[in-house]
Amino acid sequence: MKISNLETETRVSDRPDQFALDVLHGLSADPKSLSSKYFYDDYGSELFQKITGEKEYYLTKCEFEILDRLAGELPSLLDENQILDVIEFGAGDGHKTKLLLDGLLKSGMKIDYYPVDISEKAMLLLMKNIYDTDYLKINGVVGDYFAGLRHVQSISSKPKLVLFLGSSIGNMEMAEATAFLKVLKRNLKSCDSVLIGFDQKKSAEILNRAYNDSAGYTTQFNLNILERMNRELGANFDLQHFQHYGFYNPRSGAMESHLISQRDQMVYVQDLKRSFHFERFEPLHLEYSFKYLPSDIEALAETAGFTSIRHFTDEKAYFIDSLWGFGTLI
Numbered sequence: 178m179k180i181s182n183l184e185t186e187t188r189v190s191d192r193p194d195q196f197a198l199d200v201l202h203g204l205s206a207d208p209k210s211l212s213s214k215y216f217y218d219d220y221g222s223e224l225f226q227k228i229t230g231e232k233e234y235y236l237t238k239c240e241f242e243i244l245d246r247l248a249g250e251l252p253s254l255l256d257e258n259q260i261l262d263v264i265e266f267g268a269g270d271g272h273k274t275k276l277l278l279d280g281l282l283k284s285g286m287k288i289d290y291y292p293v294d295i296s297e298k299a300m301l302l303l304m305k306n307i308y309d310t311d312y313l314k315i316n317g318v319v320g321d322y323f324a325g326l327r328h329v330q331s332i333s334s335k336p337k338l339v340l341f342l343g344s345s346i347g348n349m350e351m352a353e354a355t356a357f358l359k360v361l362k363r364n365l366k367s368c369d370s371v372l373i374g375f376d377q378k379k380s381a382e383i384l385n386r387a388y389n390d391s392a393g394y395t396t397q398f399n400l401n402i403l404e405r406m407n408r409e410l411g412a413n414f415d416l417q418h419f420q421h422y423g424f425y426n427p428r429s430g431a432m433e434s435h436l437i438s439q440r441d442q443m444v445y446v447q448d449l450k451r452s453f454h455f456e457r458f459e460p461l462h463l464e465y466s467f468k469y470l471p472s473d474i475e476a477l478a479e480t481a482g483f484t485s486i487r488h489f490t491d492e493k494a495y496f497i498d499s500l501w502g503f504g505t506l507i
């Protein structure tokens with residue numbers, strides 16, 4: 178494991194007090210909310226891995242199917258570059274990315290791989306799946322997407338493939354996704370490419386099942402954010418008095434995750450020296466997971482200034498990995 182590479186990059190991590198500031202802001206707001214990036218402490222990253230193995234959670238399986246097929250074809254779509262920087266936002270455990278990297282390496286490419294993830298645990302899991310060779314150098318960046326973007330700007334001038342897999346783009350509202358992609362584009366050159374995973378709009382039953390797995394890992398995953406505030410900020414959330422509620426909202430086109438207070442209660446957060454009042458049935462919003470139509474993807478690419486080159490989908494057409502570039506269609 179190239180932990181030394183990882184350690185040299187931790188300087189770009191979120192500021193340690195950022196969590197406390199965001200909790201103060203999110204619990205003081207009306208309606209209350211917290212960023213879904215705080216799901217991913219060590220335990221949250223382990224729970225996410227468990228969710229992806231659940232039968233109802235089709236997203237990972239569908240994307241795996243797509244990337245498995247795409248791996249052989251991808252090198253020919255990348256201008257036949259022989260050296261490449263692969264930058265991946267929210268890389269997670271990297272098990273799907275490995276398919277693509279193996280495909281690129283098989284074609285004779287030499288790769289510098291920069292996985293960016295806010296979770297150090299996820300990075301350690303990734304480094305068990307993917308390791309350095311003479312042709313693949315891993316430079317893990319523990320930090321948020323924007324730290325990753327700054328990093329993209331400061332690293333080499335080699336051709337780049339930017340990966341944003343697993344439907345993480347869906348956690349951003351449209352304005353945020355557009356702004357993020359515009360900044361990304363400003364940091365890239367015309368020879369670079371981007372591959373983004375989008376979960377497709379589909380029947381509400383399938384979506385609701387995927388985000389409410391019968392083993393209850395999604396419930397634990399959501400409640401863990403309260404546990405994280407207890408552990409890291411000295412809060413006194415009683416998890417029994419909050420209920421996870423995840424549902425598809427066809428009007429917004431997003432799965433929404435909330436924790437709903439089951440009674441009127443006060444919660445004290447030691448590090449903030451503040452109490453927060455939750456009314457009975459008051460929601461704490463944790464996550465959007467926006468779903469896309471192919472036309473939504475194309476509109477987003479265009480607004481952000483990219484050319485949508487090709488969509489790759491699975492047999493059920495549940496998921497799309499969309500390849501974007503700058504020039505003419507292939």
Ligand SMILES: C[S@@+](CC[C@H](N)C(=O)[O-])C[C@H]1O[C@@H](n2cnc3c(N)ncnc32)[C@H](O)[C@@H]1O
Nearest residue numbers: 214217267268269294295296299321322342343
């Ligand atoms: C839904 S998981 C997807 C993981 C992987 N890409 C996959 O497809 O299985 C999201 C990953 O992004 C990371 N993440 C979430 N918000 C982030 C942020 N704002 N900046 C950097 N990483 C983030 C999490 O730690 C997690 O590993």
